[in-house]
Amino acid sequence: MTSVTIAPGSAESTAAPAGAPAASGRGRALGYIARKAGLLLLTLWAAITLNFILPRLMPGSPADAALAKLAQNGPVSEATKSAIEAQLGVPTGNILEQYVAYLHQVVTLDFGVSYTFYPQSVSELVSTALPYTLVLVGVVTIIAFVLGTLLGVLAAWKRGTWLDTLPTLAGSFASAFPYFWTALLLLFFAGYVGRLFPTSGAYGPTATPEFTIGFLGDAIYHAALPALTILITSLGGWILGMRNTMISTIGDDYVTFAEANGLKPRTVALRYAARNAILPNLTSFGLALGGVVGGSILVERVFGYPGIGYLLFNAVTNQDYPLMQALFLMITVSVLIANFLVDILYGVLDPRTRR
Amino acid sequence: MTALLEITDLSVDYGEGTGSTHAVNHVSFTLEHGEFVGLVGESGSGKSTLGFAVTGLSKPPARIAGGSILLDGVDIASLSTGELREQRHGGVAMVLQSGMNALNPVRSIRNHFVDIFRAHGHVARADWGSRATELVGKVELPAAVLDRYPGELSGGMRQRVSIALALSLEPKLMVFDEPTTALDVLVQHAVMDTIIELQKKENFTALLISHDLGIVLESAQRVLVMHEGEIVEDAPSRQILEKPGDDYTRMLLSHYADPRAEVVELPGFEDRHRAPADAHPPTVSSRTRRKDQKAIVVDHVSKVYPAPRRGESQVTAVDDVSFTLEPGQSLALVGASGSGKSTLAKLITAVEKPSSGSVRFGDLDVGSLRRGQFRRLHRDVQMVFQDPYAALNPLHTVEYTLTRPVVNFTGLKGVDARRRVLELLDTVGLSPVEEFAAKLPHQLSGGQRQRVVIARALASDPQVIIADEPVSMLDVSLRAGVLALLEDLREQWGVSLLYITHDLLSARVVTDNIMVLNGGRVVERGNTAEVLRNPTDEYTIRLLDAIPNPGRQDVA
Numbered sequence: 003m004t005s006v007t008i009a010p011g012s013a014e015s016t017a018a019p020a021g022a023p024a025a026s027g028r029g030r031a032l033g034y035i036a037r038k039a040g041l042l043l044l045t046l047w048a049a050i051t052l053n054f055i056l057p058r059l060m061p062g063s064p065a066d067a068a069l070a071k072l073a074q075n076g077p078v079s080e081a082t083k084s085a086i087e088a089q090l091g092v093p094t095g096n097i098l099e100q101y102v103a104y105l106h107q108v109v110t111l112d113f114g115v116s117y118t119f120y121p122q123s124v125s126e127l128v129s130t131a132l133p134y135t136l137v138l139v140g141v142v143t144i145i146a147f148v149l150g151t152l153l154g155v156l157a158a159w160k161r162g163t164w165l166d167t168l169p170t171l172a173g174s175f176a177s178a179f180p181y182f183w184t185a186l187l188l189l190f191f192a193g194y195v196g197r198l199f200p201t202s203g204a205y206g207p208t209a210t211p212e213f214t215i216g217f218l219g220d221a222i223y224h225a226a227l228p229a230l231t232i233l234i235t236s237l238g239g240w241i242l243g244m245r246n247t248m249i250s251t252i253g254d255d256y257v258t259f260a261e262a263n264g265l266k267p268r269t270v271a272l273r274y275a276a277r278n279a280i281l282p283n284l285t286s287f288g289l290a291l292g293g294v295v296g297g298s299i300l301v302e303r304v305f306g307y308p309g310i311g312y313l314l315f316n317a318v319t320n321q322d323y324p325l326m327q328a329l330f331l332m333i334t335v336s337v338l339i340a341n342f343l344v345d346i347l348y349g350v351l352d353p354r355t356r357r
Numbered sequence: 358m359t360a361l362l363e364i365t366d367l368s369v370d371y372g373e374g375t376g377s378t379h380a381v382n383h384v385s386f387t388l389e390h391g392e393f394v395g396l397v398g399e400s401g402s403g404k405s406t407l408g409f410a411v412t413g414l415s416k417p418p419a420r421i422a423g424g425s426i427l428l429d430g431v432d433i434a435s436l437s438t439g440e441l442r443e444q445r446h447g448g449v450a451m452v453l454q455s456g457m458n459a460l461n462p463v464r465s466i467r468n469h470f471v472d473i474f475r476a477h478g479h480v481a482r483a484d485w486g487s488r489a490t491e492l493v494g495k496v497e498l499p500a501a502v503l504d505r506y507p508g509e510l511s512g513g514m515r516q517r518v519s520i521a522l523a524l525s526l527e528p529k530l531m532v533f534d535e536p537t538t539a540l541d542v543l544v545q546h547a548v549m550d551t552i553i554e555l556q557k558k559e560n561f562t563a564l565l566i567s568h569d570l571g572i573v574l575e576s577a578q579r580v581l582v583m584h585e586g587e588i589v590e591d592a593p594s595r596q597i598l599e600k601p602g603d604d605y606t607r608m609l610l611s612h613y614a615d616p617r618a619e620v621v622e623l624p625g626f627e628d629r630h631r632a633p634a635d636a637h638p639p640t641v642s643s644r645t646r647r648k649d650q651k652a653i654v655v656d657h658v659s660k661v662y663p664a665p666r667r668g669e670s671q672v673t674a675v676d677d678v679s680f681t682l683e684p685g686q687s688l689a690l691v692g693a694s695g696s697g698k699s700t701l702a703k704l705i706t707a708v709e710k711p712s713s714g715s716v717r718f719g720d721l722d723v724g725s726l727r728r729g730q731f732r733r734l735h736r737d738v739q740m741v742f743q744d745p746y747a748a749l750n751p752l753h754t755v756e757y758t759l760t761r762p763v764v765n766f767t768g769l770k771g772v773d774a775r776r777r778v779l780e781l782l783d784t785v786g787l788s789p790v791e792e793f794a795a796k797l798p799h800q801l802s803g804g805q806r807q808r809v810v811i812a813r814a815l816a817s818d819p820q821v822i823i824a825d826e827p828v829s830m831l832d833v834s835l836r837a838g839v840l841a842l843l844e845d846l847r848e849q850w851g852v853s854l855l856y857i858t859h860d861l862l863s864a865r866v867v868t869d870n871i872m873v874l875n876g877g878r879v880v881e882r883g884n885t886a887e888v889l890r891n892p893t894d895e896y897t898i899r900l901l902d903a904i905p906n907p908g909r910q911d912v913a
């Protein structure tokens with residue numbers, strides 16, 4: 003019998019080149035970030051351009067609408083017509099010049115004057131409303147994600163016990179309520195009947211917005227009910243999402259093998275099962291973060307909270323085109339940026355994506 | 358010296374009460390210090406359940422229903438969770454069946470070792486790096502793998518890493534549950550060699566669980582044969598091989614043979630050359646039954662895939678291959694994974710287009726077929742897939758699965774289509790046909806599923822069947838039946854067969870001619886029996902050497 007010796011491992015050692023991992027690893031990480039950043043710029047450009055093209059594809063213009071309204075009361079003079087056009091900004095020049103001017107406006111954050119809150123500029127309105135929404139919805143979204151994920155981990159690890167059934171049941175129950183219904187219930191019981199919290203506004207009638215302990219305390223006090231509403235309705239989703247993915251990672255071979263190797267239960271739960279289960283949830287977190295800037299229209303409306311959602315509601319009901327356009331653009335951009343950040347985070351957390 | 362492991366009257370049940378099933382049924386055996394023992398059984402025999410019970414990893418619904426597992430005199434079942442965890446250092450370690458997935462994809466290999474060192478505190482922090490390097494060295498891996506992530510390693514390397522991790526526990530007993538099943542033949546052989554050497558050097562006791570009697574007989578000193586939850590034979594390897602005491606063991610053994618032997622016979626298969634000369638006429642007559650018999654002509658075909666990642670070179674999967682598959686002929690396409698054999702199948706079925714060269718079926722140029730013209734080809738050329746568990750839609754009954762191609766390819770409708778479906782089931786030996794037609798895939802065994810897959814391929818009355826590893830997922834006792842069916846189809850119906858496999862033994866019994874592929878190139882071709890008996894290419898010889906062969910073992 004012919005015998006041929008096979009060097010052990012020879013068959014598989016060619017599969018992965020044993021290069022210097024540290025140096026190439028950093029280069030690869032930078033390449034990954036650069037690629038994602040390039041993709042972000044491309045989608046940003048596409049979103050901004052769409053925002054330019056779409057209104058121009060629609061028939062009529064805000065000026066036409068205003069003039070048509072005036073024309074019902076009698077003839078409109080040339081002077082009135084050009085005054086209205088100048089006021090509402092009828093585009094001049096060819097499409098390319100308009101595009102360049104538009105890009106310039108976007109970069110300098112010049113979105114014109116609001117119709118509803120004339121003569122305030124759109125940028126002014128947005129920059130006043132943005133902090134309230136960012137703090138209220140942003141902070142609550144992060145809290146809900148962290149708290150929900152932790153509860154989900156606990157529920158999955160102790161599945162079948164009360165630590166599983168209680169948060170799971172309560173979570174699905176609470177998230178089954180519509181947003182505004184929870185808001186109205188809280189408003190009625192904690193605000194109106196219990197008089198524990200104010201029922202509307204972002205700060206008391208006597209306070210002026212400034213960076214002092216007193217004002218911040220007042221602002222937090224006012225934000226309590228809307229914050230609670232968002233927390234109650236969104237927490238369940240995070241708990242269930244994390245619990246379900248983690249239950250499937252607990253069944254994975256690397257978790258069984260980790261147990262077979264006698265790792266501490268805490269290590270197995272957090273670094274093996276939860277660490278892998280959190281990855282798919284990051285995508286939903288990115289979407290939720292992107293949605294923060296859009297505000298929670300219903301919640302802000304119910305509580306009369308002067309954030310972006312409230313502003314958007316006003317803009318839509320009053321046909322305030324400049325304000326709407328700026329807000330829609332901002333929402334799009336923040337969704338894109340949030341997704342970019344999550345992509346980067348993914349690269350840090352999951353070596354498989356760093357290729 | 359007392360036994361290391363003493364199992365007495367052990368039963369493991371799934372579920373409780375009346376609905377429970379005994380996966381392990383009153384099993385008793387012992388393992389002495391330093392022994393290498395094999396545990397053999399087919400799927401469903403309870404061998405993995407037993408392995409998990411021994412390592413204290415049984416999870417609901419599995420439940421130890423009775424008996425004791427004494428490791429060094431201590432009953433594993435009586436330990437608390439904490440004690441069980443602590444005894445894993447210096448106790449029982451396990452290497453899992455699908456070791457490919459046994460590593461945490463987001464942790465580097467180094468951290469896997471660190472986690473174990475930290476959990477048991479048996480290695481001083483200052484020595485973590487050197488100990489990890491030493492351990493991966495023992496499984497013949499370079500220290501550089503420590504800084505890699507599991508996804509960057511090949512299957513064989515990952516399995517070596519899990520062995521090193523288990524070894525880092527300094528165990529008295531190592532349980533290997535199908536450690537090489539998912540690996541390629543050559544890699545499988547190399548990993549088994551490492552396990553055998555390690556066991557001698559490190560002097561742990563080894564329990565090797567496998568469905569492959571060949572692998573077990575080659576490495577173990579003693580073999581336990583498990584069947585339907587019971588141990589039916591417990592004897593030294595040599596005795597199992599020479600004087601098997603149980604019918605089941607004899608049945609398992611009968612499915613092994615050396616493909617190099619002069620005469621190769623398996624249950625249901627006479628040696629091709631000893632078959633009487635007049636056995637072939639039926640083939641000829643059935644061939645003449647068909648009006649147009651066409652050959653598949655593969656002419657200087659290459660397939661090049663673009664580089665998988667930037668900066669890497671392109672992949673040549675098939676490199677200048679030519680052959681002709683004559684009507685009624687059977688040709689084996691043999692090679693390790695990555696040798697290009699499945700790509701060739703894709704080229705012939707027009708799933709992929711060749712980069713150069715041509716594939717012709719009769720007057721049909723397969724490579725230039727456009728969407729919509731595939732039906733002409735697929736009426737005559739059909740595939741049988743490797744995994745019968747994944748090839749059938751679990752929501753459809755057998756009848757529905759078979760009716761689709763019958764309606765699509767033959768135009769039969771209603772009662773006629775149903776008659777044809779039942780006929781097909783009869784052809785593949787699934788009777789009573791009416792009963793099988795109504796079944797869903799999960800109600801069938803693996804072998805029965807593969808028969809349904811074959812029946813589906815036959816629905817269009819094809820001239821050529823391309824079978825891609827049709828029996829590699831099946832238990833040995835079921836393999837022979839499926840192979841015999843393929844052989845029958847060729848003889849009775851004149852169907853030509855392209856048999857793709859890494860299993861040289863099955864190639865020997867069902868094919869006339871063979872082609873050995875390595876790195877996309879044909880390295881050897883000719884009459885199957887002649888090539889396997891007198892291989893000339895080094896790669897063919899390596900493939901032949903890698904086949905576990907019970908008769909060749911030198912472990913006493």
